Amino acid sequence: MxxxxxxxxxxxxxxxxxxxxxxxxxxxxxxxxxxxxxxxxxxxxxxxxxxxxxxxxxxxxxxxxxxxxxxxxxxxxxxxxxxxxxxxxxxxxxxxxxxxxxxxxxxxxxxxxxxxxxxxxxxxxxxxxxxxxxxxxGAARTGRPLLVVGTLNEAAAALRALKGSSQWRVVGIVSPLAAEQGRSLQNLPVLGDLSALPQACRAMGVRTALVASLPGSAARRDALLQSVEGGLTLLTLPQPDDWLSAGTEGPRKVQLEDLLGRAPVQLDVRGLSELFAGQTVLVTGAGGSIGAELCRQIARFGVARLVCVDMSEIAIYQLEQELRATHPQMQGLYYTANVREYERLRAIAAQHRPAVVFHAAAYKHVPLMEDGNEVEALRTNVLGTLHAARVAGEVGAARFVLVSTDKAVNPTSVMGASKRLAERVLQGVAAQWPGTQCVAVRFGNVLGSSGSVVPLFAAQIARGGPVTVTHPEMVRYFMTIPEAAQLVLQAGLMGRSGQIYVLDMGEPVKIVELARMMIRLSGQTEDAVPIAFTGLRPGEKLYEELLADDETTEPTPHPKLRVAKLGADGGLAAQVVEQWLQQAGPAPDAAALRAWLQTLVPEYRPR
Known part of the structure; x- marks a missing residue:
């Protein structure tokens, strides 16, 4: 042409x-x-x-x-x-x-x-x-006045994005760098540092500020704190993927992911394309937060057939509607099946012969699994993993990836111990099926995932509070759903059989600080929406451990992935689990269950 x-x-x-x-x-x-x-x-x-x-x-x-x-x-x-x-x-x-x-x-x-x-x-x-x-x-522009928060380089990028906008008129810049105070960019003055944001807005008659600083940066969080004092609305520019989404135009309101998120994950796009393009991929727990995002990410790499399995009818229906609209060329198959039913799972896999299996189906709510549902956690998290991994080996899948959790490290809850036992079971299956690369990936809390603290806080704030936090010193690691899913894909591509990958979760966040950020994002103050401390719940820890230091992990070619130094399991755990669960019946004694669990997970210390 x-x-x-x-x-x-x-x-x-x-x-x-x-x-x-x-x-x-x-x-x-x-x-x-x-x-x-x-x-x-x-x-x-x-x-x-x-x-x-x-x-x-x-x-x-x-x-x-x-x-x-x-x-x-x-x-x-x-x-x-x-x-x-x-x-x-x-x-x-x-x-x-x-x-x-x-x-x-x-x-x-x-x-x-x-x-x-x-x-x-x-x-x-x-x-x-x-x-x-x-x-x-500029003389004729009648858009609403706007301040840009960020360094001069970040502000320059924001000004390019806003060029030609009739809705906004930039009148000044607030920079976190002291060296940039008093300078100007495109005739726009730097009015001060972040502490001067409320005063600068009052002086310029501005009610809105655009945060151009990087996602997860301290400048974004500081801007949020200052915006509450000044009664400002904070905006940010969409990320590159958001520009491609229908109906996404121009600045949008700052969200929690913008404050706690980080720089985009660098993926081996070529390697993932070779892994998925033209292949069949099976995802269990496909209707959940992580499972659904895995399906979205996999679909982007040109998979020929995506087999989605979830026990929730409404969740799998919603996923079907979304993927049919966004990827009409992809063949999607949607099953309401339970990973605890081995024969059903094997029949689905035998029919489609997936090249890669991602196992995201799990029970993950710690207090719920701690009281009256202990056996359910074992049957889904451990037995379900055993079934999915065995099926992957039987149908000749090249790779099997287990989505695990930081709660499997020195667990104090049944849920955490069940996920650690699932990792051991996976290592045993890896030894039995050497043709299938079986790996596990651990990460912490995911912002906005089902059952996480974020939707709970949002509902409490909407009701006017109080926002309930278990302990003022409780900290957790957080990442966004897309980042977690992308790193799971990357680990699945890189992993060697029997390895357990640990994700770099960044800096831990105090739960009480998370609550304060959400209150301020809603436009409220702690006087209007108070925070109440309720005490630790059964099975909860103040600090989650990821085993991400040099003594307990080894580096990989990817900067955000490390391999845990853990011994492999010879397959004994899988045999013991099956036998015990068959004999335990529908309602085993909770104390006996915990005692038995400690024999297989010695680091498990019930709280």
Missing amino acids: GVVRPKLSFSALLPLALDLLLVLLAWWAAFWLRFNLDIPDEYLRVALHGAVLALPAHAAALWGLGVYRQVWRHTGLPELRRLVGAVLLGAVLTAALIFMARVADFPRSVLLLHPLLALLLLGAARVGQRLYFERHE
């Missing part, structure tokens, strides 16, 4: 004519400079002869390189680079024509001076027009 060039019309030829006038002016200026502003009479003929050759050469270069496909009023570096190329090409063509025409006594220094002068004039004309339109549009 060839380059589309402007049609020959008056509106297209007029800019060319104006440019050629500037080229001609530069031509005479080059001669004047060559002869100290006094061209001898004998060189006037040479200049005229050369101009006749230079004008068509530059016209051909400017038109041929598509300079007039660009809009002058929006001239930027890409347009100026194209202009430089056209002027240099015109200079080369001019020199070639002059040498071919054998113009006598032609001063060669003019051939060097002319393109410099022509570029100066043509560039100045474009920059001048852009400045004129920007000043004109």
Whole structure:
């Protein structure tokens, strides 16, 4: 497909004519400079002869390189680079024509001076027009005043994104860097640091601030604290993936993920494409928060067939509706099945022969599994993992990935111990099926996932409080749902059989600070929505451990993934689990269950 060039019309030829006038002016200026502003009479003929050759050469270069496909009023570096190329090409063509025409006594220094002068004039004309339109549009703009929060580099990116917006009018910048105080960017002053945000907004008559700082940065959190004092609304720009979403335009309100999220995960896109493209992938727990996001991410890599399994009818229905709309070309199969039913799971897998299996089905609510549901945690988390891993091995899947948790480290709850036992079971299956790479991935709390603290806090804030926090010193690791799913995919690609991967969860967050951030994001204060401390619940720990230090983990090629140094299981755990659960019946004694669990997970310490 060839380059589309402007049609020959008056509106297209007029800019060319104006440019050629500037080229001609530069031509005479080059001669004047060559002869100290006094061209001898004998060189006037040479200049005229050369101009006749230079004008068509530059016209051909400017038109041929598509300079007039660009809009002058929006001239930027890409347009100026194209202009430089056209002027240099015109200079080369001019020199070639002059040498071919054998113009006598032609001063060669003019051939060097002319393109410099022509570029100066043509560039100045474009920059001048852009400045004129920007000043004109700035004077006429009636959008709402807006402050930008971020460094000058971050503010520059935000200004580019807001360019042409009729809704917003940026009036100043607040920078977290002391060295940038008092400076300006595009005639916008840096009004102070983050502590000055409320005062700057009052002085400028602003009620809204756009946070351009990186997701998860301290500047974002500090801006939130200051916004409450000043009664401001905080906005942020969507991430690149959000721009592609339907209905996502321009700035949006700051969300919790923007405050606790981090820089995007760097994925091995080529490796994942090779793993998934044209393949069949099976996901258990596909209707849950992590399972559904895994399905979304896998679909992006061109999987041929995605087999989604979940025991919840409504969850699998909602996932089906979403994936049919977003990936109509993909063959999706949706089953309401339970991983505890081995024969049913094997029948589904045998029918579709998945190349990769992701096992996200689990019970994960600690207090609920701690009181009256202990055996359910074992049957789903341990026996379900054993079934899914065995099925993956039997159908010849190349990879099996277990989604585990930080609560499996030195567990104090039945849920945590069940996930640690599931890891041991997985290692045993890995030894039995060497053709299937079986790996586990541990991570902490996921923002907004079902059963997490975030939806609970949101509901409590909506009711006017109080927001219930178990302990003022309780801390947890957090990551966003997309980040967690992407790292699970990456670990599945990299992992060797029997390995347990630990995700870099960043810095831990105090739950009480999380509650305060959510209260402030809702536009409330702690006076209006109080925080109440209720005490630790059964099975809960103040601190979750990830085993992510150098003594207990080993690095991998990916900066956010490490491998836990844990011994492999020879398969004994799987046999013991099956036998004990068959004998335990529907309602085993809770104390006996915990005692038995300690024999298989020695680090388990019931609280």
